[in-house]
Amino acid sequence: MTEADRPSQPGRIEHQAQGVLCFSGDWTLPHYAMLRRQVERFTDRRSTDRDVVDLSRLGALDTAGAVLLVELIGTEQLAHLQTWAPKLPAERQALLCSVADAVAASSPLESGRALPVRDFLGATGQQVESLWQQQRLLLGFIGQVLVVLARLIWHPSRWRLTALVSQIHRTGLNALPIVALLTFLVGAVVAFLGTTVLRDFGATIYTVNLVAFAFLREFGVLLAAILLAGRTASAFTAQLGAMKANEELDAIRTLGLDPIELLVLPRVLAMIVTLPILTFVGMLSGMLGGAMVCSLALDISAFHFLSILQRDIPLEHLLVGISKAPLFAFLVGVIGCLEGFKVSGSAQSVGEHTTSSVVQSIFMVILLDALAALFFMEMGW
Known part of the structure; x- marks a missing residue:
């Protein structure tokens, strides 16, 4: 039976012994709501403990599922995906890396702690840049x-x-x-x-x-x-x-x-x-x-x-x-x-x-x- 003929199985997250976080099933758009609830349950715990990620039993994967995986695993760990998941198919590695790069580019300060001084200086710089462009125009x-x-x-x-x-x-x-x-x-x-x-x-x-x-x-x-x-x-x-x-x-x-x-x-x-x-x-x-x-x-x-x-x-x-x-x-x-x-x-x-x-x-x-x-x-x- 080919993968296309196989019945769809909702994705799951299992926390196994020795701190191994195992992902299985299909991480696709039809199961997005259920996958989102699982990711939210694991997000708070992952912020303090770094797990070993196992993607060997991962089924089908699309962009919606890749976004959830990136949110849970983190862009820093996915940057070395080929090192710790070499057996993952190349197309899925490419999809996860592309989504991780897009998330990192859109929110480069997401993982950092909010700093009022930094935010104030950033807003001031934007205002100065806007004023300069306005005067040039x-x-x-x-x-x-x-x-x-x-x-x-x-x-x-x-x-x-x-x-x-x-x-x-x-x-x-x-x-x-x-x-x-x-x-x-x-x-x-x-x-x-x-x-x-x-x-x-x-x-x-x-x-x-x-x-x-x-x-x-x-x-x-x-x-x-x-x-x-x-x-x-x-x-x-x-x-x-x-x-x-x-x-x-x-x-x-x-x-x-x-x-x-x-x-x-x-x-x-x-x-x-x-x-x-x-x-x-x-x-x-x-x-x-x-x-x-x-x-x-x-x-x-x-x-x-x-x-x-x-x-x-x-x-x-x-x-x-x-x-x-x-x-x-x-x-x-x-x-x-x-x-x-x-x-x-x-x-x-x-x-x-x-x-x-x-x-x-x-x-x-x-x-x-x-x-x-x-x-x-x-x-x-």
């Missing part, structure tokens, strides 16, 4: 945008002015009320804080200088850029992500058009145009809020407030603040478009990359603002 995308922009400068007929004007309307004009309101309120808060602190030194008149310096150099451009990062970068990501999910980007490429030229450049250029304007509006609104507090709490009239600005605040502070706006706008626009292109096609992916675009944009704006502040301070500007 951002630099590559910035290069693509600049190349397309340089190519279009010499071909005015390919400029998409209608799309540019539409994006300026969406990103600039529609954002004016919220930028003006927020900076007005922050200007009032800064003036209140200045009044509270400077009153103890009898220098409340310098509240005007505090508000002017803060908004001309930092708060005006920073608040406007953060608002655009949360309002506009997320919109760019959602729009482009929805287009990718609907395969509209593939259709654009099929028509022979460049998505960067068609979709990215109008949005980025609109941001570069609108953010300096919003920054200027934010500066004026912030100083107007500070002037209101000075008028109500310090009896500093609007005329006196303006005369102090004209006398003590140089024009270079306004130029320093405005000069940072185009760079912030370019980065916010590029990050928002890049995250839209990275959407995988599902609604969940759209939400994740929209959140990522806002976080990255705000982080980059604050980081560059800090570096710019250090640079201008060292330059004495």
Whole structure:
């Protein structure tokens, strides 16, 4: 009778004398449930005692049974299978070794003891690697945008002015009320804080200088850029992500058009145009809020407030603040478009990359603002 004609006998595990663990019967998928229960009973004892394994009476074997044998015997012992089981048929040796290698490759730390420090360092390394890959991708995308922009400068007929004007309307004009309101309120808060602190030194008149310096150099451009990062970068990501999910980007490429030229450049250029304007509006609104507090709490009239600005605040502070706006706008626009292109096609992916675009944009704006502040301070500007 051949092995194929022989009736199937469920596999068994027998613990014989002198620590011999004997495997017999068929270790195949039809008997998997029963074999799993036997393996679970022997697993705890095997963790403390190392047995001599006998596979001479092993019957039929498939991948399901081989996985259970690997789990019970261990990948380290199966690495020397040919040494202690030379009479096992070559095809079964090959199957057990292949399954053992696959298990060892998929869970190299399975047999090791869990170490919180190692897990923390591993997770930290993965986060650093992910951040590095993300920054490399951002630099590559910035290069693509600049190349397309340089190519279009010499071909005015390919400029998409209608799309540019539409994006300026969406990103600039529609954002004016919220930028003006927020900076007005922050200007009032800064003036209140200045009044509270400077009153103890009898220098409340310098509240005007505090508000002017803060908004001309930092708060005006920073608040406007953060608002655009949360309002506009997320919109760019959602729009482009929805287009990718609907395969509209593939259709654009099929028509022979460049998505960067068609979709990215109008949005980025609109941001570069609108953010300096919003920054200027934010500066004026912030100083107007500070002037209101000075008028109500310090009896500093609007005329006196303006005369102090004209006398003590140089024009270079306004130029320093405005000069940072185009760079912030370019980065916010590029990050928002890049995250839209990275959407995988599902609604969940759209939400994740929209959140990522806002976080990255705000982080980059604050980081560059800090570096710019250090640079201008060292330059004495």
